[in-house]
Amino acid sequence: MRNLYLLAAGAAVCAMPMAAKDRVTHNPDAVNTESILHVWSWNFPTIGENMKQIADAGFTMIQTSPVQTCINPEGGSKKLFDEKEGSWYYYYQPTDWKVGNQIVGSREEMKAMMDSAAKYDIKVIVDVLPNHTAFDIDAVSEDFYKAVGGRDKMFHSNGLEPIHNYNDRMQCTLMAMGSLPDVNTENPDFQKYYMEFVNDLLSLGVKGFRYDTAKHIGVHSDPVDTASGVKENDFWDVATGRKAVKGVKLAVPYDDLFVYGEVLQDRNVPEAEYADYMGQTASGYGHVIREMLEKRSANGLDIVSWHHSAAPEFLTTWVESHDTYANAHESAGLTDDQIRTGWVFLTARQNGTPLFFSRPAGSTRQAYWGDNILGAAGNDEYFHPEVVAVNKFRTAMAGQKEKIEISDNGQVLLVNRGKKGAAVVNISDHANQVNLPTTLPNGTYKDTVYGKEFKVKNGRLTGYLAPERTYILYK
Numbered sequence: 001m002r003n004l005y006l007l008a009a010g011a012a013v014c015a016m017p018m019a020a021k022d023r024v025t026h027n028p029d030a031v032n033t034e035s036i037l038h039v040w041s042w043n044f045p046t047i048g049e050n051m052k053q054i055a056d057a058g059f060t061m062i063q064t065s066p067v068q069t070c071i072n073p074e075g076g077s078k079k080l081f082d083e084k085e086g087s088w089y090y091y092y093q094p095t096d097w098k099v100g101n102q103i104v105g106s107r108e109e110m111k112a113m114m115d116s117a118a119k120y121d122i123k124v125i126v127d128v129l130p131n132h133t134a135f136d137i138d139a140v141s142e143d144f145y146k147a148v149g150g151r152d153k154m155f156h157s158n159g160l161e162p163i164h165n166y167n168d169r170m171q172c173t174l175m176a177m178g179s180l181p182d183v184n185t186e187n188p189d190f191q192k193y194y195m196e197f198v199n200d201l202l203s204l205g206v207k208g209f210r211y212d213t214a215k216h217i218g219v220h221s222d223p224v225d226t227a228s229g230v231k232e233n234d235f236w237d238v239a240t241g242r243k244a245v246k247g248v249k250l251a252v253p254y255d256d257l258f259v260y261g262e263v264l265q266d267r268n269v270p271e272a273e274y275a276d277y278m279g280q281t282a283s284g285y286g287h288v289i290r291e292m293l294e295k296r297s298a299n300g301l302d303i304v305s306w307h308h309s310a311a312p313e314f315l316t317t318w319v320e321s322h323d324t325y326a327n328a329h330e331s332a333g334l335t336d337d338q339i340r341t342g343w344v345f346l347t348a349r350q351n352g353t354p355l356f357f358s359r360p361a362g363s364t365r366q367a368y369w370g371d372n373i374l375g376a377a378g379n380d381e382y383f384h385p386e387v388v389a390v391n392k393f394r395t396a397m398a399g400q401k402e403k404i405e406i407s408d409n410g411q412v413l414l415v416n417r418g419k420k421g422a423a424v425v426n427i428s429d430h431a432n433q434v435n436l437p438t439t440l441p442n443g444t445y446k447d448t449v450y451g452k453e454f455k456v457k458n459g460r461l462t463g464y465l466a467p468e469r470t471y472i473l474y475k
Contacts, residue, residue, distance in 0.1 A: 020276035021255070023314040030313040033395050034060040034258075035347055036125065036355040037382055040322045041065055041080060041088050043375035044105035048116040050377055055120035057383040058391025061258065062117070063125040063210055063355065067104050068197065069096035069141065071134040077102045080360055080369045081326070088326060088374065092212065093134035093180070096141040097197035099204070103374055107204075114205045125258060126201055129212035130194050130235070132180035147193040154190070156182045157227035167267045173218035173233075174225050184228050185217050185235040191245040195238060199251040207257060210316075211239075211278065214261025219273040236277045258353075260316045271309045279314040282306055282352060286318050289346065290331055292410075293319070293338045296428050299410030303345075312351035319343055320357050325368070332368045336381050337468040341427045344390045344470040348415040348423035350402035354394075358382055385449045389472040390423060393448075396474070397421055405436040414438065414461065422473045424454070426465035435462050440475060447471035 037059040039047050047054075047062065054062060071093040076086035091103050099107040117124050133140050133154070140154070148154050156174045159182035163171045176182050184190060198209075211217075218224070218233035237243045240259070241250030260279035263269060274280055284307040292298045306312045319342035320331035331339075336359070346354045358378030362370030370379070381387065400418035407413075411428035416439040424447075426432045434454070438461040445454045452471055454463035465471070 023275035023279065023310050024272050026311040027313065028401070030311075030351065031397070031399055031401070032313055032351050032353050033398050034123075034353055035391050035394055036061045036063050036316070036353060038063045038322065038355050038357045039065075040326075040358050040378065041103070041360075041374055042358070042377055043103065044109040044113040046375060046377050048113040051113075051116040051120050051122060053383055055122055057388045058395065059122070059356070059382075060395070061123040061125055061208070063127060065104055066091040066094070066101075066127045066129055066212070067099055067110060067201070068094050068101065068128070069098050070094055070101045070103070071136065071139055072102050078374055079372050080374055082372065086374060088322075092129060093136075094129060094132070095134050095139050096144045097130075097194050098143075099197070099200055105375075111204055118205060123207040123258065124205065125208040125210055126206050127210045127212055128198070130183060130185055130190075130239075131213045131216045132177060132183055135180060137181055144193070148184075148187055148190045153187055153228075154181075154183060156184050156225045158182075158225075159184065169218075169268055169270075170223040172268075173216055173222050177213055177216045182216070184225065184230070186225070186230040186233060187228070188245050191235065191238045192248050195245060195248045195250065198239070199248070202251045209257070209259050211259070211261040214274065214278070214280075215263040215266075215269055219270055219277075221270055221273055236274075240277050260314075260353075265308070275310040275314065279316055279353070280308070280310055281321075282308050282312075282315040282317045283321075284308060285315075285352075286320070286324070289319055289342050290324075290334065293334055293342050293427060295410075297410035298406050298413065298427070301410075303406070303413075304404050306352065315352045316355055317346050317352035318355045318357065319346060321355070322357055325357060325359065329368060333365055335365060335468075336379070338427070340381065340384060340386055341425050341468055341470055344386060344423055344472075345413050345415065345425045345427075347390045347394050348397075348402075348417070348425075348472075349404075350397075350400070350417070356382055356387070386470045386472075389449050390470065393417075393421060393423060393472045393474075403437075403439055405438070407432070407434070407436060412436065412465065416440065420475050422461065424461070424463070424465065424471040424473065426467065426469055429467050431467055432465045433463070434465055435460060437461075440473065443475075445473040445475075447473060 079085040241254040265284040324331040360370035397417040403416040405414040413425040415423040
C-alpha cells in the first residue's frame with residue numbers, strides 16, 4: 001500500500017457551508033405525492049414510445065439507467081446478462097463523461113425522449129456515478145484522462161486497491177468499491193469536467209439525479225487523501241451547487257431538482273451529514289418490507305418507522321431495487337404479486353418517494369432475465385390496475401396525514417389518509433377479512449379497481465379480501 005496521509009476531519013467540518021437544508025428533522029405536515037418508475041435498461045426510444053403509458057399509469061418521474069459513455073466490449077451490449085453478449089452493468093463502468101452510450105442510445109435519442117417526457121409532464125432523473133471508472137482503465141478515453149490532468153490525477157492514491165472493510169470510512173471513500181477504480185472526486189479538474197456533463201443534462205431538461213455509490217464519495221468528516229493533493233472533501237459542495245469549480249457551477253438552483261444518493265445503510269455511515277446535501281435511499285426499510293412479504297405477515301416487524309436517521313420526506317423508498325433484483329438476486333424470488341402488494345403499501349403512505357423497479361419482460365421466478373434483451377421495456381407490472389390505482393391515490397392524497405393499522409395476524413395492512421381515502425392490502429396468499437380502525441367517515445365504499453364493497457361503521461372498516469390483493473377507497 002502506498003503511503004497515504006490523512007487529515008483529521010475536525011477542521012474540515014468547521015468549513016462546511018452553514019446554509020444546509022434540514023433533512024433530518026421530520027415535518028409531520030410534509031406529504032410526498034410523487035412516484036418514480038425505474039425504467040431499468042430501457043433505451044431512449046423505448047422510453048419515449050411508452051411515455052404516455054407511464055403517465056397514464058400515474059407515475060410522475062422516471063429514472064433512467066446511466067447515460068454516459070461506458071465500456072463497450074466487441075459483440076456485447078445485447079443481453080441483460082450473458083457471458084458473450086453483454087451485461088446490464090456495462091453502463092456502470094464509465095469511460096468518459098459525455099452523453100450517450102451503446103445501451104441507452106445517443107444524445108439525439110435522449111433529446112427526443114426528453115421531448116416526450118415534457119409532453120406528458122414526466123420528470124426525468126438520470127443515474128450518475130462519478131465515484132469510479134471502468135475496471136479496464138485502458139478503456140477510459142484519452143479525452144477524459146486529459147481533462148483531469150492525466151492518469152496519475154484520475155484516481156485516489158490507493159484507488160486501485162479493493163476495499164477490504166466497508167465499515168472503515170477511509171477504505172470506503174478512498175479505495176476501489178467492488179474493485180472498480182476509485183476516482184479522485186476531489187480533483188478540481190475532474191469536478192469541472194463532470195459538472196459540464198451535469199449541466200449538459202440539465203440543458204436537455206433533466207430534473208434530477210440518482211447518485212450511484214454515493215456513500216463512497218467522502219463528506220467533510222471523512223479522511224482526506226492528502227497524498228493525492230486533496231485539501232478537503234468538497235465534491236458534494238460542487239455537485240449540489242454550493243460552490244463553483246474553475247468557473248463552472250450547477251446551472252440551475254439545486255432546490256429545483258430531485259436528487260438522492262445511494263447511501264446504502266451500514267455501520268459508520270454518516271447519514272446525517274449526507275442529509276445536508278441530498279435525499280437518501282431507505283435501503284434498511286426496503287429490507288424490512290421484503291422480509292414482511294416473504295413471511296406474508298408484519299408480525300414482529302416494524303413496518304411503520306423508516307429505519308433511517310433522515311426525515312422520511314427526504315427518503316427514496318422501494319420494495320426492490322435493480323441491485324436487489326439483478327445483482328445479488330435478493331428480491332428476485334418474490335413474485336410479481338408480492339412486489340405489487342408491497343408497492344401499494346409503500347405508495348399509499350404519507351412520506352418517502354417510492355421507486356418502482358421495472359422487472360425484465362418475460363421474467364419468471366425461475367428465469368430472472370426473462371426475454372434478456374438490453375434496451376427493451378420491462379414487463380407489464382408497472383401499469384397493472386392496482387399499481388395505477390395507488391399511484392393516482394398518492395397524488396390525490398396531497399395534504400392528508402396517514403394512520404396505519406395492522407391486523408392481529410399481521411396479514412392485512414390499512415393505510416388511512418385523513419378522512420379522504422384508504423388503501424387496504426392483503427399480503428397473505430389466502431383470503432382475509434379486514435376489521436380495523438379507520439379515519440374514513442361512516443358509509444359504503446367501492447374499491448376503484450375491482451368494485452369491491454367495504455363498509456365503515458363506528459370508526460371501523462370491514463370487508464373481505466382476496467389473496468394478495470389491494471384495494472383503494474375514496475370518500
